[in-house]
Amino acid sequence: MKPIKVGLLGLGTVGTGVVRIVENHQDDLLSQTGAPIEIAKILVQDLSKQRNIPISRDKLTDNPRDVIENEDIDVVIEVMGGIETAKTYILEALERGKHIVTANKDLMALHGPEILAKASEKGCDVFYEASVAGGIPIIRTLIEGFSSDRITKIMGIVNGTTNFILTKMSQEGAAYEDVLKEAQALGYAEADPTSDVEGFDAARKMTILGTLGFRANVALADVSVKGISQVSKEDIAYGKKLGYEVKLLGIAERQDDLISISVQPTMVKQSHPLASVNGVFNAVYVYGEAVGETMFYGPGAGEMPTATSVVADLVAVVRNVKLGIGGRRAFVPYKEKKLKTDEQISAKQYILLHVADKAGVLAQITQVFAEYDVSLESVLQHPNPSNPNAEIIIITHEANQASMKKVLKKFEQLDVVHAIKSVYRVEG
Numbered sequence: 001m002k003p004i005k006v007g008l009l010g011l012g013t014v015g016t017g018v019v020r021i022v023e024n025h026q027d028d029l030l031s032q033t034g035a036p037i038e039i040a041k042i043l044v045q046d047l048s049k050q051r052n053i054p055i056s057r058d059k060l061t062d063n064p065r066d067v068i069e070n071e072d073i074d075v076v077i078e079v080m081g082g083i084e085t086a087k088t089y090i091l092e093a094l095e096r097g098k099h100i101v102t103a104n105k106d107l108m109a110l111h112g113p114e115i116l117a118k119a120s121e122k123g124c125d126v127f128y129e130a131s132v133a134g135g136i137p138i139i140r141t142l143i144e145g146f147s148s149d150r151i152t153k154i155m156g157i158v159n160g161t162t163n164f165i166l167t168k169m170s171q172e173g174a175a176y177e178d179v180l181k182e183a184q185a186l187g188y189a190e191a192d193p194t195s196d197v198e199g200f201d202a203a204r205k206m207t208i209l210g211t212l213g214f215r216a217n218v219a220l221a222d223v224s225v226k227g228i229s230q231v232s233k234e235d236i237a238y239g240k241k242l243g244y245e246v247k248l249l250g251i252a253e254r255q256d257d258l259i260s261i262s263v264q265p266t267m268v269k270q271s272h273p274l275a276s277v278n279g280v281f282n283a284v285y286v287y288g289e290a291v292g293e294t295m296f297y298g299p300g301a302g303e304m305p306t307a308t309s310v311v312a313d314l315v316a317v318v319r320n321v322k323l324g325i326g327g328r329r330a331f332v333p334y335k336e337k338k339l340k341t342d343e344q345i346s347a348k349q350y351i352l353l354h355v356a357d358k359a360g361v362l363a364q365i366t367q368v369f370a371e372y373d374v375s376l377e378s379v380l381q382h383p384n385p386s387n388p389n390a391e392i393i394i395i396t397h398e399a400n401q402a403s404m405k406k407v408l409k410k411f412e413q414l415d416v417v418h419a420i421k422s423v424y425r426v427e428g
């Protein structure tokens with residue numbers, strides 16, 4: 001039986017897992033695809049590096065041509081990361097008729113449409129299940145499992161590093177900077193944590209989920225992004241007292257044909273299933289008009305979970321090749337993208353203000369909300385002996401974003417408002 005030959009670009013965390021699964025699950029893979037799978041060539045940067053798996057030296061190369069231009073190779077798996085070089089290699093491999101599997105969310109969020117268009121032109125498959133939420137099969141679920149439904153909301157905890165940090169802050173009352181250092185020491189957060197903690201990694205993943213869920217070409221620039229670096233232990237403590245956990249949520253919403261997508265720290269009601277997703281775990285909550293509420297939970301990263309998704313994509317490619325339908329089952333967004341304006345985006349908000357502790361201040365504050373037609377669900381004044389200001393916590397009813405911006409601007413101008421300490425969306 002002719003084997004399907006695979007070229008691997010990268011043998012780091014994910015690449016190593018891919019080799020392990022292809023070797024250890026050979027019989028199952030053969031039964032499911034009808035073809036033996038052979039990893040023929042592996043591109044690395046440093047040929048002298050010690051590898052975590054036994055690998056024959058003649059399989060390794062530091063010359064990308066040995067993979068991309070290798071006529072024996074049917075499928076290229078890109079697990080090297082980065083954007084421009086990975087994109088160049090993938091486009092060249094597609095040009096030569098090779099199918100692609102990638103785990104690269106940065107690449108797919110920025111250049112997905114171009115790569116998918118080239119694949120369609122060349123009759124090739126491009127699958128990227130591992131690019132969002134590592135081991136959770138959310139991409140295939142959105143494309144196939146929900147093909148019959150119309151999705152109205154996707155909320156995701158799609159970044160494990162920030163969920164680890166927020167969980168530790170919540171469970172131990174620790175400060176952001178201390179937990180970040182711990183996450184770096186444990187290898188969860190990178191030396192430069194910006195991409196994770198400022199929400200950019202989650203934004204790339206939400207670009208992909210938004211495109212698939214709403215079947216419209218969402219661009220990274222369409223996602224409004226706020227990270228967790230300003231979340232304080234006071235925010236978390238107040239949230240808890242009121243029955244909320246702070247989570248970095250990617251939120252994609254649709255009403256009729258209008259969509260909005262954001263990544264932001266959010267007060268999630270403790271009774272909502274996303275509130276109990278802890279540590280480095282990921283979860284994606286999907287609401288469909290017909291199905292109602294669903295949620296998908298699991299490991300968002302790591303060698304074997306991520307490789308599971310990569311090899312599942314490989315199985316899909318090999319099946320398509322065997323059936324002679326490679327490149328013909330691609331997901332193509334077919335809806336026009338229409339983004340909501342600030343007037344059309346509405347949500348409940350949590351606001352923590354430090355204000356002058358004297359008569360009439362609360363009246364002035366509630367007057368501002370009334371002026372912009374923002375209705376309040378609750379107002380609490382919390383005694384804090386260590387703070388000469390009064391601490392006021394407000395939770396609004398659903399209010400549109402444009403009005404909320406005006407309210408906050410007005411607070412900045414009021415003498416009695418000494419600080420707008422926090423503003424978070426509320427969910428659940």
Ligand code: NAP
Nearest residue numbers: 010011012013014044045046079080081103104301302306
């Ligand atoms: P990694 O551990 O840093 O491994 C990268 C591999 O690619 C290494 O083997 C490296 O070679 C090779 N490489 C990098 N640049 C290269 C270049 N220009 N030419 C040749 N080889 C090059 O990365 P990873 O964690 O496995 O991540 C791979 C991809 O999967 C990324 O796109 C990442 O976002 C995605 N992903 C990762 C995870 C995860 O849990 N790690 C989860 C989901 C998605 P050397 O070994 O010689 O240095």
Ligand code: HSE
Nearest residue numbers: 158159160161300301
């Ligand atoms: N940095 C990412 C995270 C890795 O923390 O979730 C998986 O994409």
